[in-house]
Amino acid sequence: MPTGGAGQELGDDVEQITTALDTAGARIPGEITAAAHEDLAQVTQRLALGVDYTVVALVGGTGSGKSSLFNALSSLQFADVGVIRPTTSQAAACIWGSKATALLDFLQVAPDRRIQRESALDGDAEEELTGLVLLDLPDHDSVESTHAEQVNRLLPLIDLLIWVVDPQKYADNVLHEEYLRALAARHEAMVVVINQIDTIPVSAHDQVRDDVARLLVEDGLADVQIEMVSARTGEGVERLRTLLAEVIAGESVAARTARDEVSAVRRRLVGHVAAQDPAPPEAEAVAEDLATASGVPSVAESIRRAVASPRAVALAEVQRPASSRTAAIRDRWLGQATAGLPTPWREAVVQTVAEEAAFDEHVWTALHSQALPASTDRVAAAQRTAGLAAGGLGLVLLIVGAALFSSATAVGGSLAGAGAALLLVALVLVLVARTRRRRTAGERAEDFLHRTTAALTSVVSDDLVRPAQVPLGEHSSARAGIRGDAPVSTTRG
Ligand SMILES: Nc1nc2c(ncn2[C@@H]2O[C@H](COP(=O)(O)OP(=O)(O)O)[C@@H](O)[C@H]2O)c(=O)[nH]1
Ligand SMILES: [Mg+2]
Numbered sequence: 001m002p003t004g005g006a007g008q009e010l011g012d013d014v015e016q017i018t019t020a021l022d023t024a025g026a027r028i029p030g031e032i033t034a035a036a037h038e039d040l041a042q043v044t045q046r047l048a049l050g051v052d053y054t055v056v057a058l059v060g061g062t063g064s065g066k067s068s069l070f071n072a073l074s075s076l077q078f079a080d081v082g083v084i085r086p087t088t089s090q091a092a093a094c095i096w097g098s099k100a101t102a103l104l105d106f107l108q109v110a111p112d113r114r115i116q117r118e119s120a121l122d123g124d125a126e127e128e129l130t131g132l133v134l135l136d137l138p139d140h141d142s143v144e145s146t147h148a149e150q151v152n153r154l155l156p157l158i159d160l161l162i163w164v165v166d167p168q169k170y171a172d173n174v175l176h177e178e179y180l181r182a183l184a185a186r187h188e189a190m191v192v193v194i195n196q197i198d199t200i201p202v203s204a205h206d207q208v209r210d211d212v213a214r215l216l217v218e219d220g221l222a223d224v225q226i227e228m229v230s231a232r233t234g235e236g237v238e239r240l241r242t243l244l245a246e247v248i249a250g251e252s253v254a255a256r257t258a259r260d261e262v263s264a265v266r267r268r269l270v271g272h273v274a275a276q277d278p279a280p281p282e283a284e285a286v287a288e289d290l291a292t293a294s295g296v297p298s299v300a301e302s303i304r305r306a307v308a309s310p311r312a313v314a315l316a317e318v319q320r321p322a323s324s325r326t327a328a329i330r331d332r333w334l335g336q337a338t339a340g341l342p343t344p345w346r347e348a349v350v351q352t353v354a355e356e357a358a359f360d361e362h363v364w365t366a367l368h369s370q371a372l373p374a375s376t377d378r379v380a381a382a383q384r385t386a387g388l389a390a391g392g393l394g395l396v397l398l399i400v401g402a403a404l405f406s407s408a409t410a411v412g413g414s415l416a417g418a419g420a421a422l423l424l425v426a427l428v429l430v431l432v433a434r435t436r437r438r439r440t441a442g443e444r445a446e447d448f449l450h451r452t453t454a455a456l457t458s459v460v461s462d463d464l465v466r467p468a469q470v471p472l473g474e475h476s477s478a479r480a481g482i483r484g485d486a487p488v489s490t491t492r493g
Helices: 005-027 030-049 066-074 101-106 119-129 145-157 178-185 202-218 237-249 253-270 283-293 296-308 323-337 343-352 356-368 378-404 409-483
Strands: 054-060 092-096 114-117 132-136 160-165 190-194 225-228
Touching: 005 030, 005 253, 005 343, 005 409, 030 101, 030 253, 054 066, 054 145, 054 237, 066 092, 066 132, 066 160, 066 237, 119 237, 132 237, 145 253, 160 237, 190 202, 202 225, 225 237, 253 409, 283 296, 283 323, 283 409, 296 409, 323 343, 323 356, 323 409, 343 409, 356 409, 378 409
Parallel strands: 054 132, 054 160, 092 114, 160 190, 190 225
Antiparallel strands: 092 132
């Protein structure tokens, strides 16, 4: 098989879909998977024959000049021409550029009926025909049942059917042959070649062509191209070779068929994966919902107020959320984590995450195990106590100093001064204590909120997110493989 090209690409496609089916496993119904494998096996078979060839077959009645044309097109004297043997009972093949062994084996062309056109010897002249497999088929009027079978194998692989007629007998052996009509009906890429035009006068050419065209129209083959050639003189052979080169430049029927089969397999599978990969919410977001449901924000607020206050205030406690609340939060997460998934995939996700009761228990354990902080800042409390004491003492000194002022001015003045200074110190201490309490309050509330949310996040992570990642990841790669947007794993070349 030639490397690269459509064959390599389609082989990668088959591998990609096969891997996707393996990944999906039972999440795609067994009969669907089995049918897909069967279709892919057929594609593989096609690929084994090679899809980068262009198969051109010469058909027509005995003596029309198929074998002669085969020789003219290949510039070889390989096919048996009628003068030596009246009919060709065995197919012959000329191959340009490769051996096409599997293909010719499949078509039951005997090894000694194959000839290879070595492009190396021919140079550029034959380059444009590389990949061509030209077949000289057994004469259809000598066809036995074994040959009919050969033709049936061949038909789906033919890229161009060259129907050879001669100017004398075209009317009876072209269009009134059941066999040829059947061939034509099943083949859209066809050209009718009127051979042996050297045997009729040039003046009769148009007449013959018009007659054949009319008969083709009558048979519903109006679009078929007509070429006039002479295998003997070589007239028109070059035009035919140009036509072959054009067919070769396009994609082969086998490649197109394999591609269609691959697309059909993809189409049948695509409904068994989601159109989009679900995007479950982050664990942090779910943890915040759980925290709200358990009153965590109000507990944090009560911590802030209690610690900030100089008086002793009792802290609020975390409430166990109603199990219906945790169940609803779990359900909502599951809904988003399985959005658009076909049932078997959704069930796979549902089965892998923690059950309602377990989740509810884990949430409570996480909440419960978060210790509440102390409601007072000791340093701030001490600062405040010292401040109040200094304030009291300062006040006493001020009063005593004021009382002594008239009798002992100097002593009274100093006492009052000291008292005023102490009051100032007291004020500073009380203010420092208040600032410290507020800062500590903020820190402790924040810390509690943070610890609790982190604990809840790991519950959500352990119970929901992480377990679901397995089936969701498998779905994602199966989906990509089925749709054909997964990166190709094999190395090319
Ligand atoms: N004059 C002339 N004779 C031809 C031409 N092509 C084939 N023949 C002859 O027609 C006879 C049958 O040719 P052959 O190639 O064996 O036809 P086949 O039975 O279709 O394979 C042979 O005697 C050929 O020499 C042609 O273009 N001109
Ligand atoms: Mg022949």
